[in-house]
Amino acid sequence: MTTRSEPFRVAVLGATGAVGQRFVTLLTGHPWFELTALAASERSAGRTYRDAVSWIQTRPIDETVAAMSVHTIDELMDHDFDVVFSALDASVARDIEPEFARRSLVVTNASAHRMDEGVPLLVPEVNPDHLALLPAAEDGADLPRGIVANPNCSTIGLVLALKPLASAFGFDRIFVSTLQAVSGAGLPGVSSYQILDNVIPWIPGEEEKLEIETGKILGRVRAGTIEPAEVAVSAQCNRVPVVDGHTLCVSVDLKGDPRLEDVREAWRSFRAAPQELGLPSAPAQPTVYLGDDAPPQARVHRDLGRGMTTSIGRLRECPILGYRFVALSHNTLRGAAGGALLAAELAVSRCARRGGE
């Protein structure tokens, strides 16, 4: 795809946390990216990654990565990386990410800069054109700089399910209630004493993120900024005792009274830039429709498309908004590290090709 022969040099910030571990796992053996540096908190710095991390992935740590030293974030700040993946907490990310963004492309899972004017809030199949917000490379470099933000994990599944409907029919109003996995809260995240045999129908800040991010992602680039889509979103977010996979119950007022079969077909036929470009992390299908009687289930379907496919089912009429369905998205793959990786692939793919002309 790209014309470069050497791999892109990559660093991961916040490498020991739940999302950081996912980045490390996905980068192992990646055809374009080479993991060259790991940073984490002061407590971990100076130790090998193996010693610093409390590894919870089912795939064992790659031996080469396990032997790498963990750095402080400050130690990496003067280095040149092509891409920096950030799994930092939002509070730390706020100041740190712009520093790295002066030299590198920063793709971040943190919420700190998502709503910044110049920052694309990117879901590669949904709004690839938003990459145009990135500052043009001024000095002939063939790679972009700046920050690309990954949306909130529950937003990503929602907009992937909505995008084919936005393109085909349009809508103004969305009801969504979520049943979110505990991994979305990271490590240590939610105490088991609080969530076992329980539902916690409140995730602070989550509903606001869903309601505001959706408009930006579905918006249009106008004069170097994003004009948000005019859509009212009402979200109710719940934490449930599930390891991975966010379930979304959605109602939407599709325009033009489409037949249910046309709606199903919109999801089945949906393909976008990552599929057309053949990006390494792109799933063959961004959305699959499982069936009218086939509900997407967290444990059964979250790994479809290596965790990058949004599963949809149970399309039926809604007595209030017209249409309703259920969607499921893997929150730490598509919704975090996998989504960020795909965003990076899209960004470097476009720019590398442009540079290669």
Add this chain to the structure above:
Amino acid sequence: MTTRSEPFRVAVLGATGAVGQRFVTLLTGHPWFELTALAASERSAGRTYRDAVSWIQTRPIDETVAAMSVHTIDELMDHDFDVVFSALDASVARDIEPEFARRSLVVTNASAHRMDEGVPLLVPEVNPDHLALLPAAEDGADLPRGIVANPNCSTIGLVLALKPLASAFGFDRIFVSTLQAVSGAGLPGVSSYQILDNVIPWIPGEEEKLEIETGKILGRVRAGTIEPAEVAVSAQCNRVPVVDGHTLCVSVDLKGDPRLEDVREAWRSFRAAPQELGLPSAPAQPTVYLGDDAPPQARVHRDLGRGMTTSIGRLRECPILGYRFVALSHNTLRGAAGGALLAAELAVSRCARRGGE
């Protein structure tokens, strides 16, 4: 409360199942009702209750009840009971319950007759006046006959949360998504292999029940029948790995733009017939408002009011319908055996008092 000195004679049909066990537990030591007969399937008949039941309640079986013989349903059909509690499957209940209803008051948790024209679908705090549907006692008996149906377990929590709002403000449209406990499916019910680390966003028939029962319960008695309330309900029902307690995320279009404080106050001040009559199973408060930042949680709040109180929290504005909140109700207490018991108490209380005049 009642003028009778002797207790009411009570039978339980389907006594060995999950709801049947709850009936047996709640009837132990009841001040008005005396458990005099137990019926279950052919497989259990002839054995003592202790031997026939796979007891899963945390309170041990009462020794007297444990020693009782389990009968077939046919064996009980000629006997005179004041009240028959039915925890039968809907398929069995359809033919059996009308037979018992010729001699006794049948209070049923089965869905078979819920939508029958002459059957009150009773939530004692919500529509006590619907008892007027029961056939008048023709022969001077002081006790009612006929069938009183307990609504679906998720409907009960919904209408309890809605009733104070219906009285104070009114509404036309309701969105509700549910997160329902596995006990709602009875025993054996949902396989653990299917629900552990999973959400199943489909409970066959459940959404339809919520959508149709709500209108009947909130309706008015007109000329010996129920005129349903005109309310559009859009429900999405999910099974979650929780033992007991159904969580409901609700949006509603309250009329008259009430202040949030007035809505909260409607729940706080709600009292109804069961409280006024001091019925034995009535909670002091049918609804409690936990707070704007206090979500009702299944494990923490399901036992409030001995499982008979609906907990509500997180009232806030909804961008689409105006108001939204979260409610929680214990599905096998208020939503099944406890609700049926309270219904029976209401029915005999009114009639016994009338008879005693």
Add this chain to the structure above:
Amino acid sequence: MTTRSEPFRVAVLGATGAVGQRFVTLLTGHPWFELTALAASERSAGRTYRDAVSWIQTRPIDETVAAMSVHTIDELMDHDFDVVFSALDASVARDIEPEFARRSLVVTNASAHRMDEGVPLLVPEVNPDHLALLPAAEDGADLPRGIVANPNCSTIGLVLALKPLASAFGFDRIFVSTLQAVSGAGLPGVSSYQILDNVIPWIPGEEEKLEIETGKILGRVRAGTIEPAEVAVSAQCNRVPVVDGHTLCVSVDLKGDPRLEDVREAWRSFRAAPQELGLPSAPAQPTVYLGDDAPPQARVHRDLGRGMTTSIGRLRECPILGYRFVALSHNTLRGAAGGALLAAELAVSRCARRGGE
């Protein structure tokens, strides 16, 4: 029972944590003890208890307690309390508890002083005579001073199940593997991301505690110190996704080849000082035998005897040690706050009676 007419003045240290909340709940309405002060970390101090605590008990906070101010531990150090309940972390408890023990009876759930020579490691039904280790009241006070330690939560269930066997038969060797609830790790304790759909077969330090504490508790008072029982304990400890209740699989080499029926009878007939004295928190039966085919189950049986009874079942022969069975104990009631409360009741009961003579 006691000759005092006024209640004992009580403080709780570490009042906002999981065990602290249990202390507060159990002390509400207690017939002998009056909760007069609450202490927690600097972060909580100065706030009302309602504001400082993240309440997770199913019984709502008592309104009077909710309005109490939370103090720092230092603030309480000069006050006179009859009994101080400590739910502090071991690291904090080490220095703090001896300070309070100079003026008051300190009953602690922390592990810091459990193996101290002068500290009774008390399970009231098992080794009530170990209270003789407490320093005699020198100044005519009718109440004891010093530290009484609650054993580890898994040890308590084990020694309660073993005590009747020790009295009736004796033994030298014990195998025990545990399946422990997450509440044993407190709050936040075990991350849900780590324990959902998982078993963690390692609880650091737990096996050592079981192996060493058992000998001390079953030991004898000799010349003002404890001579440990000579018993080899091999423990394997596992964390499982259960809220409350530790399950123990035990094998033991009972002496004298007792018949299984004699072993069952030892558990059934077991009564001890708390039952004889009628202590407020004493269960009617410290141990119950559920049956050969009746395994004690965490959710079903943990609340027997208000969480103070150890349930036992499945006694059968062991091909290696001769006898094996399963036991279950509630780890935050009997195993923490409830056990400590019963220990305090025993201590003040004896001394108050002595003082009253």
Add this chain to the structure above:
Amino acid sequence: MTTRSEPFRVAVLGATGAVGQRFVTLLTGHPWFELTALAASERSAGRTYRDAVSWIQTRPIDETVAAMSVHTIDELMDHDFDVVFSALDASVARDIEPEFARRSLVVTNASAHRMDEGVPLLVPEVNPDHLALLPAAEDGADLPRGIVANPNCSTIGLVLALKPLASAFGFDRIFVSTLQAVSGAGLPGVSSYQILDNVIPWIPGEEEKLEIETGKILGRVRAGTIEPAEVAVSAQCNRVPVVDGHTLCVSVDLKGDPRLEDVREAWRSFRAAPQELGLPSAPAQPTVYLGDDAPPQARVHRDLGRGMTTSIGRLRECPILGYRFVALSHNTLRGAAGGALLAAELAVSRCARRGGE
């Protein structure tokens, strides 16, 4: 490996259940075996596999298999298959399997014939020589006939962990307590209402299987039959709320006082016939030692070696038997369908090579 050029023709009996689905999944794309027929109960017969099955695997059904017709077992009885995989219930398997075994190699996961004298109870890395029990092919056929039984799922993990120790040191006595996943009970298996927030410390028949099967598997072929190993096994079996993966806590009296490092090395270096023969389903390492401080965890480690590797950790001294450790094995892969598949590969590999000479 084999000299045959055409694939072996394979049927699966009991194809719609939990283990049957695993067989179907593992056979899809298998290099030696071709799935040619599916049988299930009368209820499923005549439907396509897609319609008959309630698919719960994370990998979608292969489209070709999904379109296959499901037969009754009787319909397949006259057909010639090279290998028949049986996932039947023990009660059905008892009579059916010998019928198929007259024409084909039957590899069964059912318990019905495990202890039959002429039936190898096979774990390919542990007792490959037991295949000698199979009747010699009398008519020049190059493939074996008869029944090969897969041991109980918890036994398999145990003997894999023990085999390297048996070879290097020997032992007489084993304590094992298990924490078993719900998938071991199949579908519907354990009710979620019974296992959520619970441990069930009783799996009927399981302890007996562990105690008797271990001796047969570790035994020697003598004069055409198996002489069991003389080893006393004491098992306590528990069901826990885990999806897949059986955890085993083991104590063992290794002979010759080996150093802990020698024990670790026995597991690390263990290789056997399946590895030497390069069987398609053989893991690179049958056993891995994770570390002294690294407990094998069901969710984290069950998929090692594509679910065919037994993970071991926490080797330490046992005060009673000398050595103890924790082992983990995937109960529906290695412990059921995967183990049976590997057994079939071993059987046809040897015989095919023999036939090819």
